[in-house]
Structure formats: structure tokens, C-alpha cells
Amino acid sequence: MIPERARAILDQVASGQLSPAAALAQLAIEPFESLEYATVDHHRALRQGYPEVIFGAGKTAEQVVGIAERIASRGDGFLVTRVEVVAQVALLDTFPGVRVNPVARTAFLAGTQRAQSGRGEVLVITAGTSDLPVAEEASETVMALGGEVRRVTDVGVAGIHRLLSRSAELRDARVIIVVAGMDGALPSVVGGLVACPVIAVPTSVGYGAAFGGIAPLLTALNSCAAGVTVVNIDNGFGAAVAASRILSAL
Amino acid sequence: MIPERARAILDQVASGQLSPAAALAQLAIEPFESLEYATVDHHRALRQGYPEVIFGAGKTAEQVVGIAERIASRGDGFLVTRVEVVAQVALLDTFPGVRVNPVARTAFLAGTQRAQSGRGEVLVITAGTSDLPVAEEASETVMALGGEVRRVTDVGVAGIHRLLSRSAELRDARVIIVVAGMDGALPSVVGGLVACPVIAVPTSVGYGAAFGGIAPLLTALNSCAAGVTVVNIDNGFGAAVAASRILSAL
Amino acid sequence: MIPERARAILDQVASGQLSPAAALAQLAIEPFESLEYATVDHHRALRQGYPEVIFGAGKTAEQVVGIAERIASRGDGFLVTRVEVVAQVALLDTFPGVRVNPVARTAFLAGTQRAQSGRGEVLVITAGTSDLPVAEEASETVMALGGEVRRVTDVGVAGIHRLLSRSAELRDARVIIVVAGMDGALPSVVGGLVACPVIAVPTSVGYGAAFGGIAPLLTALNSCAAGVTVVNIDNGFGAAVAASRILSAL
Amino acid sequence: MIPERARAILDQVASGQLSPAAALAQLAIEPFESLEYATVDHHRALRQGYPEVIFGAGKTAEQVVGIAERIASRGDGFLVTRVEVVAQVALLDTFPGVRVNPVARTAFLAGTQRAQSGRGEVLVITAGTSDLPVAEEASETVMALGGEVRRVTDVGVAGIHRLLSRSAELRDARVIIVVAGMDGALPSVVGGLVACPVIAVPTSVGYGAAFGGIAPLLTALNSCAAGVTVVNIDNGFGAAVAASRILSAL
Amino acid sequence: MIPERARAILDQVASGQLSPAAALAQLAIEPFESLEYATVDHHRALRQGYPEVIFGAGKTAEQVVGIAERIASRGDGFLVTRVEVVAQVALLDTFPGVRVNPVARTAFLAGTQRAQSGRGEVLVITAGTSDLPVAEEASETVMALGGEVRRVTDVGVAGIHRLLSRSAELRDARVIIVVAGMDGALPSVVGGLVACPVIAVPTSVGYGAAFGGIAPLLTALNSCAAGVTVVNIDNGFGAAVAASRILSAL
Amino acid sequence: MIPERARAILDQVASGQLSPAAALAQLAIEPFESLEYATVDHHRALRQGYPEVIFGAGKTAEQVVGIAERIASRGDGFLVTRVEVVAQVALLDTFPGVRVNPVARTAFLAGTQRAQSGRGEVLVITAGTSDLPVAEEASETVMALGGEVRRVTDVGVAGIHRLLSRSAELRDARVIIVVAGMDGALPSVVGGLVACPVIAVPTSVGYGAAFGGIAPLLTALNSCAAGVTVVNIDNGFGAAVAASRILSAL
Amino acid sequence: MIPERARAILDQVASGQLSPAAALAQLAIEPFESLEYATVDHHRALRQGYPEVIFGAGKTAEQVVGIAERIASRGDGFLVTRVEVVAQVALLDTFPGVRVNPVARTAFLAGTQRAQSGRGEVLVITAGTSDLPVAEEASETVMALGGEVRRVTDVGVAGIHRLLSRSAELRDARVIIVVAGMDGALPSVVGGLVACPVIAVPTSVGYGAAFGGIAPLLTALNSCAAGVTVVNIDNGFGAAVAASRILSAL
Amino acid sequence: MIPERARAILDQVASGQLSPAAALAQLAIEPFESLEYATVDHHRALRQGYPEVIFGAGKTAEQVVGIAERIASRGDGFLVTRVEVVAQVALLDTFPGVRVNPVARTAFLAGTQRAQSGRGEVLVITAGTSDLPVAEEASETVMALGGEVRRVTDVGVAGIHRLLSRSAELRDARVIIVVAGMDGALPSVVGGLVACPVIAVPTSVGYGAAFGGIAPLLTALNSCAAGVTVVNIDNGFGAAVAASRILSAL
Secondary structure, three states, rough: OHHHHHHHHHHHHHOOOOOOHHHHHHHHHOOOHHHHHHHHHHHHHHHOOOOOEEEOOOOOOOHHHHHHHHHHHOOOEEEEEEEOOHHHHHHHHOOOOOOEEEEEEEEEOOOOOOOOOOOOOEEEEOOOOOHHHHHHHHHHHHHOOOEEEEOOOOOOOHHHHHHHHHHHHHHOEEEEEEEOOOOHHHHHHHHHHHHOOOEEEEEEOOOHHHHHHHHHHHHHOOOOOEEEEEOOOOOHHHHHHHHHEEEEEH | OOOOOHHHHHHHHHHOOHHHHHHHHHHHHHHHHHHHHHHHHHHHHOOOOOOOEEEOOOOHHHHHHHHHHHHHOOOOEEEEEEEOOHHHHHHHHHOOOOEEEOOEEEEEEEOOOOOOOOOOOEEEEOOOOOHHHHHHHHHHHHHHHOEEEEEOOOOOHHHHHHOOOOOHHHOOEEEEEEEOOOOOOHHHHHHHOOOOOOEEOOOOOOOHHHHHHHHHHHHHHHHOOOEEEEOOOOOOOOHHHHHHHHHHHH | OOOOHHHHHHHHHHHHOOOOHHHHHHHHOOOHHHHHHHHHHHHHHHOOOEEEEOOOOOOOOHHHHHHHHHHHHHHOOEEEEEOOOOHHHHHHOOOOEEEOOOOOOOEOOOOOOOOOOOOOEEEEEEEOOHHHHHHHHHHHHHHHHOEEEEEOOOOHHHHHHHHOOOHHHHOOOOOOEEEEEEOOOOOOOOHOOOOOOOEEEOOOOOOOOHHHHHHHHHHHHHHOOEEEEEEEOOOOHHHHHHHHHHHHHH | OOOHHHHOOOOOOHHOOOOOOOHHHHHHHHHHHHHHHHHHHHHHHOOOOOOEEEEEOOHHHHHHHHHHOOOOHHHHHEEOHHHOOOHHHHHHHHHHOEEEEEOOOOEEEEEOOOOOOOOOEEEEOOOHHHEEEEEHHHHHHHHOOOOOEEOOOOOOOOHHHHHHHHHHHHHHHEEEEEOOEEEEEEEEHHHHOOOOEEEEEEEEOOOOOHHHHHHHHHHHHOOOOEEEEEEEOOHHHHHHHHHHHHHHHH | OOOOOHHHHHHHHHHOOOHHHHHHHHHHOOHHHHHHHHHHHHHHHHHOOEEEEEEOOOOOOOOOOOOOHHHHHHHHHOOOOOOOHHHHHHHHHOOOOOOOOOOOOOEEEOOOOOOOOOOOOEEEEEOHHHHHHHHHHHHHHHHHOOOOEEOOOOOOOHHHHHHHHHHHHHHHHOEEEEEEOOOOOOHHHHHHEEEOOEEEEEEOOOOOOHHHHHHHHHHHHHHOOOOOOOOOOOHHHHHHHHHHHHHOOO | OOHHHHHHHHHHHOOOOHHHHHHHHHHHHHHHHHHHHHHHHHHHHHHHHOOOEEOOOOHHHHHHHHHHHHHHHOOOOEEEEOHHHHHHHHHHHHOOOOEEEEEEEEEEEEEOOOOOOOEEEEEEEEHHHHHHHHHHHHHHHHHHHHOEEEOOOOHHHHHHHHHOOOHHHHOOOOOOEEEEEEEHHHHHHHHHOOOOEEEEEEOOOOHHHHOOOOHHHHHHHOOOOEEEEEOOOOHHHHHHHHHHHHHOOO | OOHHHHHHHHHHOOOOOOOOHHHHHHHHHHOOOHHHHHHHHHHHHHHHOOOEEEEEEOHHHHHHHHHHHHHHOOOOOOOEEEOHHOOOOOOOHHHHOOEOOOOEEEEEEOOOOOOOOOOOEEEEEOOOHHHHHHHHHHHHHHHOOEEEEEOOOOOHHHHHHHHOOOOHHHHHEEEEEEEEEEOOOHHHHHHHHHOOOOOEEEEEOOHHHHHHHHHHHHHHHOOOOEEEOOOOOOOHHHHHHHHHHHHHHH | OHHHHHHHHHHHOOOOOOHHHHHHHHHHOOOOHHHHHHHHHHHHHOOOOOOEEEEEEEEOHHHHHHHHHHHHOOOOOOEEEOOOHHHHHHHHHHOOOOOOOOOOOOEEOOOOOOOOOOOOOEEEEEEEHHHHHHHHHHHHHHHHHHOOEEEEOOOOOOHHHHHHOOOHHHHHHEEEEEOOOOOOOHHHHHHHHOOOHHHHHHHOOOOHHHHHHHHHHHHOOOOOOOOEEEEEOOHHHHHHHHHHHHHHOO
């Protein structure tokens, strides 16, 4: 993994075969090998026991299983997102320990070196039951990245008391992911109730002027509760990684 | 205003100068004169004591005053909307009894035959203070059309308890107009709290991805509280007329 | 259903076990239980005999029937909207008294305690025959909520006399729902002919620059007839609930 | 104006200096000079007595007058569109016979060889008074191109009887231009009432969800009356040229 | 078809049973019956021998054949547009004289009283072969409405000489329909070459930033050749009706 | 601030004047007073020493100063955002200790009870110098909320080495705000280089197809670096609050 | 192919049967025949050994093979783009020497007179593996037009070091095509690293706010690296032709 | 400019003070200093004699002059784009040799080490006179970067012969920039006439459905002439840099 070529140059300097000036010039010509080393090192620190992530959409069951086997064979774990039913079954057949969540459309296998747990809990709040697949994708991703998840489901603003009756849980949360389609009003209300980080995931739930998620996306971006941040439509995975970045920073 | 020509035809039938068949043919050729009569009559019934409405935007102070004088001279009242400051002053100078609301940018003069009052009360709820001009336009219009107004201001969803503390007023309302810009989440929450008609007015308050009111417009159209209806961006006047249509139907 | 905990606190105050100040503090910590009670009570008042509504889109026949059975088992009625053909058949098999409307894609079962009828009539006007499914969804919803419906079909503005020949019915209406796709011009014309509340439902009927209903949506929002309100594209259900809110307020 | 070079080549062929094959090759290299001659000739035939058109927007009064003087000096007429007030005054000062229409923002000077009149009449219908500038631009352009104009103003669909009372004029028209902003519903209604060509001009009149004319543009493109054609937003000039193309073809 | 009730009122006036004033009032109450008469008469004049038009999209073969049989049974002709293959076959089976154009997806049966022919010729120009279905729909409609058609195909602007080589045909045309997708540049070029009416039909041919026809639609609306008019995306039928309106006016 | 009415009810229960059941019913009718108490308490905990925020856009200097004086008079601090030059001067005149940042268009006065500092540092990265006002608004807000700020300016991706040369600072950051207009590519690159939370602020810097910030907004939402979150266009304030929420959670 | 008619006119001039002036007039009347000659000649020069291109989308296997056979029968080569699997197989069956690339969805048969090779190399850079089909279409097109291709795959900006480690290849390239979906940030980074022409191809890879490629399209158009040019979404073919135009100009 | 720190490390290796392994680790920690060196070197090669570019929009005359003076003081040249009139005058006052083009809104001062000329000519074609400012910006930039410019102005497709008459110039061009607003049809026509690289610059010229340049932008992106590339709306500068990249590669 150590760039042999950079080492060789430095060895030549040490042995006097190469002047420092010449070495500098040579390193400048191919400066990225040294970077690559830094990168890998950095990534390892970053991903400490993290699973690799496979984006399952548009991949055949064979392709998904093939990639997963390559990862698992070196002892690493994997998380597959947006994995279709056929591939879910194939993964269950291939990996005894795999955890498949059909609502989230995810499959997760822990690596031999697990992510350290105890990083804290993420509260995943869902406006309606139709938003569940995205919320579950977020939840599975949080767990795959070593976090814990608490769920509050079906507390959309049309019946605001459902949300308010859970206010104790909201106040206790360290990071909140709010998943909402249609009018997407829930993140604003939640953002006004709590002081912790709130990540909004607009979903494509709705029809007509929901425009496949544009409506709740704009609602979240214009939240009158300050400090609510937003990820792409239906991007439960991204919200979970953002939450995990926060948990890691804690 | 009565179509002389239609009357003349009928007179000719009465006097035998014209056969009924010929009269029918002739009326068919110009059938709309008779309609015009119906229209006027219908409109009078509809507007019983209503003021005429002048859309002030893009009109000079002279034009506004000129039109207003023509209306007032026949004893009718008027409501000017979107009237600029110069025209506001000119109206105050010309009509002693005029009521100018500079926030609403409206001017109202009651006609000699007032609209019957007592039609009931409209509750006008405002998310933020920046939405006040639109809310005031709605309020002034309701009053000009013979209704009464109660205001609940600055109860946006970022501090949901501000709204909930006013829940008694919400429950007592017969018709509610909800004025909200930015995320436009308030109509959904209100729609879930009350059983009465709720009319949402998205406003152009906001910046960036608020897109001049598109964000709250889409939010309102996708309200997860069923039965919320929507008018054009910043259209406080239209919301008030819609509310007045409901009050009239009561 | 009564919050036992709130009652227990109050009992303790009554018996002197708890000071009023301590009770206040305790109630403030968990203030939403009391709310929940209010909510339920309020909702009951609101929904007096209303059926529960199941959004059928994206649900399997089994899921729809399962939810419907749970509701029916406690004597309540239900309305299923956007219910697919297979689920329609399954509902017909399961509930002898169910009313299935295949054009509206709705299924309705009255509860043992029916909504009071006689709330008045809603006039549902349709621009073209392709708009019928949305109009029928509106009609079935109005009826499920205890209202009556009169239909005027295929009176789009391209042949304006078809509409004008029904003017007596328009003038008699207490609330009008106007369903129109393509150019969506009908709500403006109707709004100019009547003084009662007019609710526009733009539909996704059309092609090309109709953009799945954006064209008639914008037309309705910009109606030159003041006081026309609008719901989401194809949202016959929402228009009916809005009409029912008005009928209830009458 | 005759391409000297093409003539020279042909002279060389005639004199035997150049073989036909060599001439052909040479003409193929620069074939467009001959075209230019055709073009001019064609355009002259096409424009027979037409004024030249100057787009006044973004031009100073000096520039407008300068161009106008160059045209007028060779006996041709001109039509200036979108001409600002200062340039209007400057044109009035410079050309005694010029006809300035401040509402249309046009200035017209007839050429010494007038366009033949008697080409027939165009009916210009306007939904609201705010649409008048566009309607007047259309009217002035029709007249500058040798047609006649009849105006029907302020007959928007919110008061449909205003339009219907003018039905005789509609039926007599040979070509109709319909100018409408806001909901833009008027072209559909007119298109359903008449059999002659109907050209819709959406205008930028309106606010909020009118989106600077997008709403009436979409309405016109989706007209449920078949055979209505559309020009750009506020393009009264273009509608008039289209009408004039039709009159010319008659 | 003659409004019996209007006749009865007039008879009463003639016999002195009803005063002209009372008759006028009564006619004003139900003014549209007389209109209906006018409408029918007017439409008959307008459609003189025209076929009825059935929009085939979204209709089953049975529905299409059913409607067509009802029309044919009273001796009228019909034109079906957007008719699917199954319905095409069904129509061929049912009506021996029907003309089915599978590219245009149209079926036409002439009525016993044919539209007068000889109304003149429409030139239908197509940018690319993918635009042919729309061009053929236009062509079939023109013919069904009694016009004649000349076709110029595959002369898009990427090879401008293909178009220019047909310039004689362009100059001879009385009305031109230009069908173009992708960049939609052809209508502008054609509009600059001819003086006759030019109707642009943008098509949904293209991908990516063609946005289903928005790109060529905008191109046509912004044509730098003055007087080009536009219909909806893929609306070959509408362009043909517009052309037919012009031919009728000639 | 303690809801007197709730206390009174409880006192009545304590004194036996009111039964617990009656008290419960009464509390249910006005349940939100108790909430308000909770709310205030919660907000105080949440905002511990935070300044109040005044949105300066659209407010006169007098209004801004007036509000600021009311806040300062009770010993609290304030942060004014989007404050115009005139109001900046007025604030400097009125409050000796105020800190005005003309690039950020902010004014800040610390309260007597300062926010606890030492909450950690936020790294604010700017793509171009035109993005500075937004970046400075973010920086000033972070500082007003008790955080510290480090700035890395003008390191847009067109010269990627400018960013990479600052990689040590990036790796050390606990929270990063990335401010970028035009192509908005910087957040993706930063998100790939670090493991900490990254908040993207798209700006309205750019022209043409930047569409006032839509381009960088979409870029950020589609970041191929997982876990980047986004706030509204130009919303430096919101990004800072989001960063502060994270710092508070640490 | 030589316009016989133009030759005949010139022959008549040569033989004195026609005066040069008369010939000129006649040539002006039908000027485009001569153009056609020029066109063909010009195109031949332009396409020197180029294959003909068949757009396979929406064409049946029979149609594709039929067109291909017609071209191949006269010794020319062809390139089919967007060719479906069935047609790929049919082409393999029909043409022994055809080169089918299933990822690129292209099929290529060299003509008997090959395009001269050695025109230089195009570097095709791909952000992610999902962008490969578009990159491969570009690569196959470059090769079919006589160029050579070097590929750098999966070097998206989320891991910027992957790109930087290939900087030597970037610096050596004469023309670079950058294929990127999602955030589309790669072209900006590449444009800042090299001085050669850079052509961006946004792809429809992504979901939600990627809007089918609009996000990376806008990113590329707003590239903060000056001089990056853009082609349509997914248009690998167009980028390759643009690259080939540059190679030809070299 | 040489990174002293990197040199020091290498010196330590050479002197045996540091082992190659330790040096490698240290270089990996701060790897970008070495890159910076490469960058600068690379940029110098790239920009060989190029002027620095100042984006004048939003900068005061003082700021523009200040930056320009700093550049000029070290003997380099500069190009200011989008420079307002006041700054133009200030630059003329300050730099005797500066070349100001008020139409292009550019100011150029050659450096003491001029860019090598003779790089070839760019043909800048303009559709209409309103597109001139963008075309001139392109022209001035090409010249500032050492190229030459030939202009063909006002040859929009509405009069296609104007373009065709210049075909010789088109065929001779090595690179063509086509500047067009409104329908933006010109790039497609030009792209079909020539084999050289064609760069389209859509402009914001137009009104209504031109949408500030979106219409010609989409037209260019969907060009039916293969291989036309596009830059941002009004981005004459970017097109010139792209052309210059091509000339440099020649």
C-alpha cells in the first residue's frame, strides 16, 4: 500500500544517488502517489470498521451477490441499498448472517471488525406510513454505520398532537432525521421543537403538484425553523451518513 | 339597461307585426342582449351592497381617484387594492370617509347602501410578520364585503405552541384564512386542527428556493390535512372573496 | 381513552397529596396527554359519524381489506379512494353492503351510526368525459361524508352554451366543485356565473404542454373570477372534503 | 444588386473562355451570391408596400430616429414597436405624418407606396384593460400592414355574458386575435364560438402563479377548442403578422 | 331541436296571453334555451359535412367502435385520432370504407355528405423521420376536413439545402404546417422563406434537454421569423384544424 | 409567565371547589397554556445566552434600531442579519459595543450573559470571492452563537490544488460549512475529503443557467459524497445555526 | 449526382442558345440545385471515409438491419447508436465484421474506405460506473470516426485523489470528454487541471433532484473552469462528434 | 515559490538526518505543498503570456482599477469583462495602452510578454444585432488570448440567405462561435454547414417564453447537427476560452 516508487526516490536521496533538488522535481511530476497513501490512511481512519456500500439499483442479483462476495471474502461487511427482491433472496441464500430489510430494501452484513457501537442514537421521525421505506433505509444505514435508531412513525402535521405527545423523545434525541413527503411540513415543526441537529429527507410520496418530491424538498429548504438541513429526495441513506458524521464528531 | 331591442321584438309579436316563429329566429340571432339583462340582475343580487373593486397596481393616483369618483358619485362604495402610497394620499384628500390601510395597501369607502353586516367572522391567521400585508389585504376585503375579522398573527410552525395556545379561537372560527410564506407549513397544521373551511394564501415572503412563493404554494396544494383549498400567491383579496362566498352561503 | 395519568394527578391534588404548584410542574412536563384527550374529543365532534378514509394507492388488496375489516369490526364506516380493480373485487367479496364505484375507484361502507344527511347538495361540474374519474371521486366522497351530489358533465368551455344551458342549476347550487383538465378554463367561467363557493380541481387530463395538470392548475390559480379556490391536481377527494367543510359550517 | 461575379462567369462561358463544366464548378464554390438576388426579389414580392419594422426596445431615441430617417429617406414607411416615450416624442418631432400610439408603444409612418388596403378586417379581442397595450400593438401592426381592425375590449370570461353579447361581431370576423393574461381562458371560449382562424396572445398580466405569462401561455396551448394557435407572451406584433399572413392568403 | 318552450312563450305573447314585459322577464330567466338553438345552427354552418372527431387515446377498441357506429348510423363521417392498433383492426373489420393510417394512428370514414373538397392544399413539412407520426396525423386531419395535403419530409435544418431545394413548393403553398422536434429550428427557417401562414407543431422527439417537446415548443414560440404560430406538442390534429380554419376563411 | 389560569384551576381542585373530573375537562378545553410554560422553559434551556435574531431585510433603520433597543434594554444580545447600510450606521450610532460586518451585512451585540464560548470551531470554506457575503454571514452567526470560526477562502474546484493545499485544516475541522455558487462543485469535493459534518450553502452567484442559485443547489443535493446536507440558497445564517446545533450536541 | 439541369443551362450559354443574363435569371429561380451539388461535394470532403450513423432508438431490428444493409451494399461503413439487444444480435448475424458494444449499445462496421486513423487520441473520463454506457457510446463513436480512445473510469470528485493520480494522462490529452451524472462536478475539476478542450456530457444517472440529468447539465454550464463546453444529457455520440471536429481541425 | 519545507525534508534525507521512511510519512502529512509547485508550473505553461482575467460585474471602478494596477505593475496584461461604463473610463484614464470595447464591455491591456499570435482565426457569427455585446465579448477575449477574429453579423435564420451568402467564410473557418438568442436556431444550421468545431452561445435576447435565454439554450443543446457544443447563456467569454483551447491544441 505504501507507494513503492516514492520510497525508492527517497532511498536514492538517502544513498546520495539523487540530489534533493532532483528528487523534488521528480516528486512534483508524480505528486499524487504520496497523496494516495494519505488518502487510504485517511479513509481507514474515517471508515474504521464501516461496511462498504453497494448501490443496488440497476444491478442484477448476480452483480450484487458477486460484489458482496468479494467484499465479504476479505472480512469486511457490506450494506446494499435499493436492492430488489430477487437480489434480497439471493443475498439471503448466500450469506447466512445477512440482515435483509424488505421495506428499506437494504441488506447488511457486519464485518469481522465491527464498527464501534455506542456512538449514540438517531431519532428517525416519519410523517406518514408511505414514507416508511425511506425512513427504514435511513434506519438501516445508521445501524450499519454503528449507531442506534429510535423510530417515531406516522406523526405528520395534519394531526399535530401525535407529534407533540412524543415530545419527550424529541427533546432527548441527539440527532433527528425527519422523513416527510407531500407538504413536507414536519421538519419545520420538529426543527422548532428541538435544539439538536435536524436533517430533513423529502420523499417522493404524493401526487400532482408534489412533483415527485419537489414540494417537500422546497418546504424543507425554506424551513422557518432555522438550522434544518436537507438531503436529496428519498435519500434516506444520505441522511443517515450525515447523522453518522455528526455522531462521529461528538 | 333593459334591452330595448328585445322588448321591441316582443312588442311586435304582441301587436301581431311579427309572428312568433320570426321572433324566435330573430332572438336566436342576437340572443345575448337578453342575457345581459339577466347578468346585471344576477350580479345585483349577488353583490347586494358590495363595493366595486379597483385593482390599483399599475394605475396612477389620478386614474385611481378618477375611477373612484365615478363610482362614489352614484352612491356606491369602492375597495381599492394594491394602491400605492401616492394614490393613498390622493384618496384621503378626495374622500373624507375613506379608510386607508397602508399595510394592506387598500382603501375602502362604504356605499350609501351598506353591505349587510353580521354575516359572520373570518379568522385570518398569519405565519410571520412579513406576511402581514397579504393578511391585511384579506382582512380589509372581508370587512369591505360585510364580514368581520379576527386576527391571529405570527404563529408560524417554527414555534408551534404559539399556534396551539390560540386553539380556542381556531375551534370557534367559521372560516379561516391562513397566510404563510417560506415553507408554508401553517395551513396543513391549521387544517388538521379545525373542521371548518380553511383557505391557504401562500405569500412571496422568503428568498432563494422560496422562488417568489412557489414553495409555500406547493406546500399548500399538497397539504396532508384534507380539504384545505388554495388561492394564488399573495392573493389576500381572492381568499377574502372566497371566504365571503362561504359566509354568504351560510 | 381518558388520560388516566392526568386524572391521577388531579386526584392527588384533590386529596391534598400534591400541591397545585407541583401538579402544574408535572402537567407541564407531560402536557400532551391532556392534549390527546382534547384531540380525540375534538375529532369525534368533528367527524361525527364520518367514515375513516383509506388511501388505496400502493396498497395490496389484502392490505386494503385488512384495514377495512378492522374499521368495520368496531361499527365504523370506511371510504377507500384510489382503490385498484383487484381490491375492488376483494372488498365486494368481503363486505356485502359496500358500494364500489369503478370510475371513481372508490369503495364506501356506511358505519352503523351514519353521518347525518341533509347537509345540502354539492354540484360537481366536469369539463370533459376524461375528467370523470376525478369528478366521481369527488362525488363519492361528498356522499360518504353525508352530503348529496348533483352532476353536470361535459360542459367544457369549447362549447360554452352547454354550460350556459345549465345556468339554473348553477345558480341554485350551495357549493360547486369544478373538475377540468387541459386548458382548465371552466372554473373561471363558473366562478363568474355564481356567487356561491367554487372549488376547482385541475386534472392531469391532456398531453404535451398540459404537463400532467400544471396547465389547468395555473389557470385555476389565476382565475379572473375572484374567490375561486383550488386543490391539488386530480384531488377529487380533497375538493369533496373542502365542500363538506363548507356544508358543515352552514 | 445583381451579383457581378456570377454575371462575369456566365459572360466567360458565353465567350468560350470558360467551359460549362468549369463554370459549374466555380458557381458551386460560391453559389449564394445568386441566391441573394433571388432573396431580395422574393422579399420585395412578399412585402409589397409593407413598412420596415424597427424593434424599439433597448434602442435610444437617437438610434430609433436615425434608423427611421434612413428608411423614410428612400420613400419607405416604417413601424416602430416597443418604442419608449422619449423616442415617441422624438419621432413626432421629426416626422410630421407619423402616427404614435402611446398605449401600443408604436409609431407608424406610411410609405409613399402604401400597402394595398382592403385586405379585410381583423377582430382584436381583449380579456381585461390591462391587456390593452398588447392588443393595441397588435392593432397598430395590422393597420400598418394594410389591414383593418375592430376591437372588442374587456370581455374576459369572469363575466362571460360580456363576450356573448358581442357574438354577432365574432361570427362576422375573418381572423380573430385574442389577447388575455391571468388565466388566459378567453381564447378557448372564443375558439369554440367561431369557425375562423383564432390566434391567442398570452400576456404577462397577472402576478404570483401567473409567472409572467406562463399560465395563460399554457392555457392557450392546451385549448380544448381545436385549432387555436398561439404566439409568444405579449407578442401582439407577431399575432398581427400572423393575421396578416392569413389575410394575404385570402 | 327548436326550443319548444321559447316558442310557447312567444305564442303566448302573440295570443295576448302574455305581455311583452312578462315574456322578456321569463326569457331572461331561462335565456340559454334560445342560445342552444343558435349554437346548433351555428355549428352546423361551421361543420358543414365535417366528420365528428373521436379522441382514441385511453379508449378501448369496443368504445371506439361503439361511438363510431353511432355516428356512422346517422350518415355522418368520423375521424379517430390516437387510435391504438387493436382498435385500428376493429375499425377495419367493422367499416369497409374506413381509411386507417397506422403511422398517423388515425381512422377516417367519410360521411354520406362529404365535406366540399377543393378548399386548397396544405403543405406539411417534417424535420426528421421520427416526426412523421405527428405529421401524418396532421395530414389525415386536413384531408378528413376536406383539404388536400402535400408532404415535404426530412428536411431538418442540419442539412439546410434539403429544405432550400424544395423552395418552389414552399413558395406555392397557401398554408404550411411545420412539424419538428429536438431543436425545433425548422419553423423559423420556413417562416423566413415564405409569406403564407405557418403553423409550427413541436414534437416530443428527442431526449435529455428536449424535455418531451419543451425545447422545440420554446423555439417555435420565440421564432425570429415574425408571424409563426404554434400549437401544443405533438398536436398534429390541432395544427390541421387551424390550417382548415384558414382554408375555410379563404 | 406561569399560566395563572392553570394555577387557579389547580388551586380550586386543592380547595375542593372543583372536582378532579371537572378540572380535567377544563384543562382539556384550554390545554395550551400549560404548554406555553413548558415552551418558554425549553426555549430558555435551548437558547442559553443566545442572542435574539432580527431579519433586517425589508425593515427600515428605525424599525431595526427600535427592535434592537427593546432587546438590549432587558440585557439580551441581538444579531441582525441582512441589515442595510443605513441601518448599520444607525446601529453603530446607538450601540457603542455593536460589531458591524458590512460584508456579512450583520450587526451583533453580545448580551450581558454571554453564550458560553469554547463550543468548538466551524470551518467556513468559500469557493470564490463573490461568495464572501454569504460566508461572512455564516461566520458572524457562528460567532454570535458562541462558536469560533476559521475561514478558507477562494478555493473553488477550478484550481483544485488551492483546496488540497489546505487539507490539514480540513481534516482538523469538527464541522464544515461550504459556500459555493456557479457550478457548486466544492461541497462534493470537500465531502469526499473529510469525515466530519459538511453543510453546503449554495449561493446566487453566477448568471444565465445558474438561475439565481438553482444550479449549485441541485449540485449540492446530488452530491456524490454521501452525507453532505444542504440549506437554502444564500442562507449563511441557516448553515451557521445548523453548525451550532451540531456543536451544541457535541 | 451532378445537377443535370444546371449543366444544361451552362451548355446553352456555351452554345449561344442562352444569353448570360437569361442564364443568370434562370439560375436565380432555381438556385438550390447548384447548392445540392456543393453540399454533396462538401459533405464528401467533410465525411471522408466516415461511416453513416443510424439512430437505433425506436427502430425495430428489421429496420436497423435493412438500413444497414443498404449502406453496406455500396461499400460504406455504418455506426448504429442506441441499438437494442435484439437488433444487436440481428446485426451480428448479418454482418460478420460488425463490432457490437453492448454497454455502449452501438454497432459499427468499417467501410471499405476506412477513415484515416492517426487523428489523435480522445481521453474519455467517467465519474462513476453508472455513467459507463454514455462514456462507451462516446468512445465507440470516436473510434468509428477514425480517432483513438483512452479511458479513465470511476474518478468522481467524491474521491478526488483517484482523479489526481491520473493527472499525467490528463495533461497529455489533446481532447477530453468528461462524462458525469449526479452532481456533475467532474468537468469543472478537469477543466481546471488541463489546457486542452474539455467537453462535458451530463448523464441522467441519479435520482430525486438530479431531475433526469438537469442537475449535472446545469453544473457543467456553470463550470467555474472557463472554456468547458457542454452537450445534451446522455449525448455521448454528440460529444464524440465534437471531439472529432476538433481532431479534424488539428 | 519552491516549497521550502519539502526541500528541507529532502535535504535532511540527503544528509542522513531523516530516514526515507520518516520522510515519506512526513511528506504524506503535508502532501499538497509539492502539488502547489506542480500547479504553478503547469499553469505557467498553460497560460504562457495570457492576460489575467477580471470579472468586472459587481466591482466598483476603484476595485477594477486597483486589481488591474497590481497586475500591470508586474508586467502582465489583463482582460476585464463585464466592466461598467464608469470603470471603462477609469481604466482609460489609468492605462494609456488599454483597449476598451464599450459594446463588449471589455478592457484589455497587453502584457509586456505578449501571447504568441498566429494561433489562427475564430469566426464569430451573430444572429441579430441585439446579440452583439455577447459576440463582442467573445471576440475581444479571443484576441486577448492571442487569436484572431472574423465577424459575420446579423445572419439569423429568419433570412437564411444572409447566412448562405457567407458560406465561403464558414467553410474556411477553423473554429466557429455562434451567438444567438430568441429561437437560437442558428447554431444548428451552421453546424450542418461546416465540419469544424462549432460552439454555441445562447443569449438572453428575447422576451416572454425566451425565459432569459433558456429557449436558445435548449435549442443549442438539442441541435440536430451533431457535435455542436454549448456554453452558458451570454457567456461570450467562455466560448472564446473554449475556442482558444482548441486553437492551442492545433
